[in-house]
Amino acid sequence: MASTEGALTGTGYINHHLTNLTFGRFPEGHWGFAHGAEEAASMGFMAIHVDSMAWSLGLGIIMFLIFRSIAKGFSVDKPSKVQCAVESLFEMAQDSKDGTFTKQAENLWIAPMALTIFVWVFFMNLMDLIPVDWLPTAAALLNGESWSSISAHGAQTYMKVVPSTDVNIALGTALGVFLMIIYYSLKMKGPIGFTKELTLQPFGPYLVPFNLLLELVALLAKPLSLGLRLFGNMYAGELIFILIAMMYSAGLGLGVLGGFAQLGWAIFHILVITLQAYIFMMLTIVYLSQAHEAH
Amino acid sequence: MNINATLIGQTIAFGLFVWFCKRYVWPPMVNAMQERQTQIADGLAAAEKGQQAQDVAEKEAAQMLSEAKSQAAEIVANAEKRGNAVVEEAKTTAGSEKERIIASAQTEIDQDVHSAREELRSQVSSIAVAAASKIVDKEIDEKTHASLLDDLVKQLKAG
Helix, strand or coil: CCCCCCCCCHHHHHHHHCCCCEEEECCCCCEEECCCHHHHHHCCCCEEEHHHHHHHHHHHHHHHHHHHHHHHCCCCCCCCHHHHHHHHHHHHHHHHHHHHCCCCCCCCCHHHHHHHHHHHHHHHHHHHHCCCCHHHHHHHHHCCCCHHHHHHHCCCCCCCCCHHHCHHHHHHHHHHHHHHHHHHHHHHHHHHHHHHHHHCCCCCHHHHHHHHHHHHHHHHHHHHHHHHHHHHHHHHHHHHHHHHHHHHHCHHHHHHHHHHHHHHHHHHHHHHHHHHHHHHHHHHHHHHHHHHCCC | CCCCCHHHHHHHHHHHHHHHHHHHHHHHHHHHHHHHHHHHHHHHHHHHHHHHHHHHHHHHHHHHHHHHHHHHHHHHHHHHHHHHHHHHHHHHHHHHHHHHHHHHHHHHHHHHHHHHHHHHHHHHHHHHHHHHHHHHCCCCCCCCCHHHHHHHHHHHHHC
16 A cells, blocks of 8 residues: 555555565665555666566466376376366467468477467466455465454555566566567578568668668567557456455445446456467467568 | 566566476377377277178178078978978879789789689589489489580580
C-alpha cells in the first residue's frame, strides 16, 4: 500500500495489487526490498521483481515436474487421463511446428520450445483465475501482518501473483524468442545473408538505409508485439478482476453482483488465457520459421 | 510497471526451460509416444492379418463342407444304386432258383408217374392172368401161353 498509515482506499487497494515485490539497489547505493511503488521506480533497472520471478520459475518447475512424472510413468497400454492430456499437448506442439515449417528446415528445438512456451505461458496466465486477494493476503499473513490490520488498512506486503501481468516477464520471454530469431537467422542465412535480407529489400540496393530502417522496425516489432500483446491482455484482465473485487466491500447488493461478475469474467478468461498462450506459441513458431527461410 | 532486471532474469529462465524441455522432457515422451504408435500400428496390422486368415479359413471350410456334402450325396447315390442292384440280383437269383426247383420237382413227379405206371403195368399183366384164369376156370400154363401174354402186355403198353 502506498500510504502506510491511512485507511484502506480504492486507489491504495489497486496500487497495492499492481505493485511488485521489488528487490534492488536504492539510489543511495544499498540493496533491499522496496517499500512502495515510488521506491521501486527509483531503483531503475537494477531491481528484480521477486514475486514475478518466483511465480514464473515455480510454475515452470511445476510444469516440468508434471511432464517428468508423466514421461517416467508412461503407460503404453493403459494411459491415464493426465497422460492423454499431456500427450495431446506434445502432439499439438509438434503439429504446430510441422504445419508452419517447411520440410527442409528441420529443427528439433522448435517443437520442445513451442511446448514450453504454450504450457508455461498458460500456467502463468492461469494464476489470473485465482481470486485476486487470496495469495496477496496469504503472503501478508505469512509476513506477520495481522488479519485486522489487513482488513482495516490493506496489506503492506507486496505480492503480484500473475507473472504475465508483469511487463518484464512478458517482454523477457519475447526477448528470449527474439534472441532465437537472431541466432537462427545468422545460422541459416549466414551473417552476409542476414545483412542482405535486412538491407536489400524491399526496394533494392539503391535505398539501403531506407530498407534497413524498414527491416529493423519489422524485426524489432516481432518481440515487442509478442510480449506486449500478452502483457496487455493479461494486465487488462487482471485490472478488471481487481475492480470486480472492490465491489465486495461496497455493500451486499454490489457484492452479490460482483460475485456474478467475477464468475462471468473468470469463465471468459479461461478462453483468453488459453488463446493468449496459443497465440504466443504460434507467433513464435511463425517468426522462427521466417528466420529459417531465405526470401 | 518498471522495466528492470526481471526482464533479463525471465529471458535466462526462458532459455533454461527450453533447454531443459529439449534435453530431459521431449525425448522420453516422444519416444514413448512413437513406441506406442508403432505398437498400435502393429496391432492393427496383426488384427487385419488375422481377419484375412479368418476369411481364408472360412472360405476353405465352406469349400470343404460343400465337397463333403457332394461326396456324401455321391455315396448315398452309390449305395442306392448298389442296393437296387442287390435287390435286382436277388430277384433274378430267386427267379432262377424257383425255376430250378420247379423243374426238379417236375422231373421227380414225372419219374414217380413213370414208375407208378410201370408198376401198374406189371401188376396189370398178373391181374389180367389171374382174371383170365378165373374166367376160363382152368390153369393156363404161363410158359405155353407166354407169347399170347406178351402180345397182351404189348397191347396194354400201347394202350
